[in-house]
Amino acid sequence: MKFSLFAFAAAGLLAGCQPQTKYEWGAYPNAMLAYYRAPEDRPAFDKAIDDVIAKGEEKHRVPPGLYAEAGYEALSKGDNQRAIELFNREKAAWPESVSFMDKAIANAGKTNQKVSENTAGKGVSP
Amino acid sequence: MKLLQLLMSFATLGMLAGCAQNVTKYDYTALREANPRSILIVPVVNKTTQVEAADTFLATLASPIAEKGYYVFPINMVKHSMEDDGLGDADMVANAPAQRLAGLFGADAVLYAEVNHWEASYALISTTTTVSIRYVLKSGKSGATLWDNNVTITYSPQASGGNPIAALIADAIIAAIERAHPSYIPLANQANAVAFLDQNKGLLNGPYSTKEH
Numbered sequence: 001m002k003f004s005l006f007a008f009a010a011a012g013l014l015a016g017c018q019p020q021t022k023y024e025w026g027a028y029p030n031a032m033l034a035y036y037r038a039p040e041d042r043p044a045f046d047k048a049i050d051d052v053i054a055k056g057e058e059k060h061r062v063p064p065g066l067y068a069e070a071g072y073e074a075l076s077k078g079d080n081q082r083a084i085e086l087f088n089r090e091k092a093a094w095p096e097s098v099s100f101m102d103k104a105i106a107n108a109g110k111t112n113q114k115v116s117e118n119t120a121g122k123g124v125s126p
Numbered sequence: 127m128k129l130l131q132l133l134m135s136f137a138t139l140g141m142l143a144g145c146a147q148n149v150t151k152y153d154y155t156a157l158r159e160a161n162p163r164s165i166l167i168v169p170v171v172n173k174t175t176q177v178e179a180a181d182t183f184l185a186t187l188a189s190p191i192a193e194k195g196y197y198v199f200p201i202n203m204v205k206h207s208m209e210d211d212g213l214g215d216a217d218m219v220a221n222a223p224a225q226r227l228a229g230l231f232g233a234d235a236v237l238y239a240e241v242n243h244w245e246a247s248y249a250l251i252s253t254t255t256t257v258s259i260r261y262v263l264k265s266g267k268s269g270a271t272l273w274d275n276n277v278t279i280t281y282s283p284q285a286s287g288g289n290p291i292a293a294l295i296a297d298a299i300i301a302a303i304e305r306a307h308p309s310y311i312p313l314a315n316q317a318n319a320v321a322f323l324d325q326n327k328g329l330l331n332g333p334y335s336t337k338e339h
Contacts, residue, residue, distance in 0.1 A: 022334075025189050030311060032202060033185040037178070045202070062333075063192050065200035072203035096164035096197035099232025104203075 023063035024056035046073045064094050068101065071108075114126045129207045157272040160265045162234035163333045164197040168227060169205060169216035174244035178310060180216060181310065183239055183259065190322045193262040197337025199231055228266025235272060239267045243278070251297050254282045255313055261321050263329070273329055277321045281313040 031048035034041045049070045056062035071086030084105050091101040131134065164175035167187045172180035184201060192198045211230065213219050224236040256278065263273040322329045 021189070021192050022195075022336075023189070029185045029189060033181055033311060035202075036181040036185070063188070064197045065188060065192075065203075068200035068203050072200065072206065084233075090200075094197050096232070096234070099220070100199065100230075 022061070024052050024059070025054060025063060026052040028052050028063075028066070028069075042073075049073060055105040062093065064097075065090070067093060068097065068104070071104065075104075075108055080111060083108045148170075149326045152273070154273070154330055156265075156270060157263070157330055160235065160267070160270075160272050162263075162265070162272070163264070164195070164199065164232075164234045165191055165332075166199045166204065166228060166231050166236045166266070167191065167201060167238060168219045168238060169208070169214075171216045171220045171238070171240040171241060173242045176241075176244040176246075176310075177288035179241040179244050179257075180283065182310045182314045183241060183318075186311055186318055187237070187239065189256060190318040191329070192313075192334075194322055194329050195332030197334070198331075199233060204231065224264035224266055224269045235266050236264050238264065252282050254280060255310070256280045257313060259317050261319070263292050275324070275327050275329075277317050277320045279313070279320060280319050281316055330336075 027044075027048040031041070031045040035045040048064060052066055053062055056066070067086045067090035071083045071090065074080075074086060074124060075083035087101045087105045087108065090097050091105075167184070170180040170183045170187075184205070188198045188201050207230075208214060208219065213222065213227075220238055222238065227236050228234070238261070240260045240262075241257065242260060243256065245257075246253065246255040258276065258278040260276045261272055261274060264270065265272050
């Protein structure tokens with residue numbers, strides 16, 4: 001809410017001159033900060049990631065890391081199947097992510113039960 | 127809001143460009159040789175009393191670096207994964223060898239950022255914040271510094287342009303909002319833009335960039 005008022009004032013005065021970015025970012029940065037401020041805002045962060053992917057896919061503008069972020073959100077909710085699917089999409093889109101995603105996929109495959117946030121990242125252990 | 131941030135970034139760059147005659151160009155030898163494709167952004171170190179400084183910068187770093195043409199590892203997933211690996215403390219991570227951090231994720235390079243100064247002064251129709259931040263990019267293979275930049279910016283949210291009276295009212299509204307709920311994301315975006323886009327000291331373009339540096 002605090003952002004939207006500000007955005008409204010700015011957008012009103014500066015309408016019609018949006019510089020082009022390479023990727024769709026949407027509310028990803030703002031929602032991440034809001035989530036770090038208040039952990040109960042995680043669902044909004046979740047939605048921001050989904051929105052970026054949905055909008056970005058229309059024009060091949062999904063930023064690096066976003067499928068992985070979505071996968072991690074799925075994993076933290078215990079949906080390992082969906083998480084693995086999204087980690088594979090990150091891997092297919094960005095070869096630089098293969099090593100990290102392979103670890104994340106192996107980890108998600110091992111854990112069949114609901115995974116808590118605390119155990120979700122074990123995939124990076126050396 | 128994004129428009130405003132970007133416009134202000136461009137305005138700042140314009141000012142920098144105007145007085146850049148005797149600025150020496152950064153020595154990009156090490157960065158060119160390492161030629162990284164992927165950058166791991168690790169938690170930001172906060173040396174100030176502004177509690178949100180680190181998270182504000184962490185949340186804003188992915189876009190400028192990805193827009194430069196690099197693969198950027200997923201910020202939130204990396205943050206949690208590092209916490210699970212006993213690397214939750216930003217100060218500790220800052221002292222960890224880049225090779226170790228890069229090895230965990232398969233990253234070519236690691237970006238460290240440190241907020242060193244943060245001072246806000248509040249007034250009726252403007253709120254001015256001065257921030258200093260240091261960025262260091264290190265090789266994931268050798269640990270050597272590939273690129274670094276120190277940026278100090280003074281940020282004042284303004285709804286400039288158009289009707290001066292409307293702008294003044296808008297400025298007062300923005301100042302009021304800033305006092306009640308300060309939003310430092312535009313400030314962080316501006317600092318990042320100055321750091322990464324500067325034509326003499328900015329970060330070189332990465333493999334996914336379509337533009338020449």
